[in-house]
Amino acid sequence: MFTESDYRNYFSEIEGALKDSLVIYTDLLNELSNKAIYNKLYSIVSENMDAFRFIKDKAKDFNE
DSSP states (O other): OOOOOOOOHHHHHHHHHHHHHHHHHHHHHHOOOOOOHHHHHHHHHHHHHHHHHHHHHHHHHHHH
């Protein structure tokens, strides 16, 4: 069984990984001039942002 601290560490690691990827993607988006690549990357960023928000909400629910 997982302990409460195991769950906190799990959510924290997932948040960190998603946050790091979002920072990289955002930096790339800011530098791109090719609209076709920009649009494809933007949809990936949107999906990752949704996943990040979901993980943040679940972690908050778990910590309350």
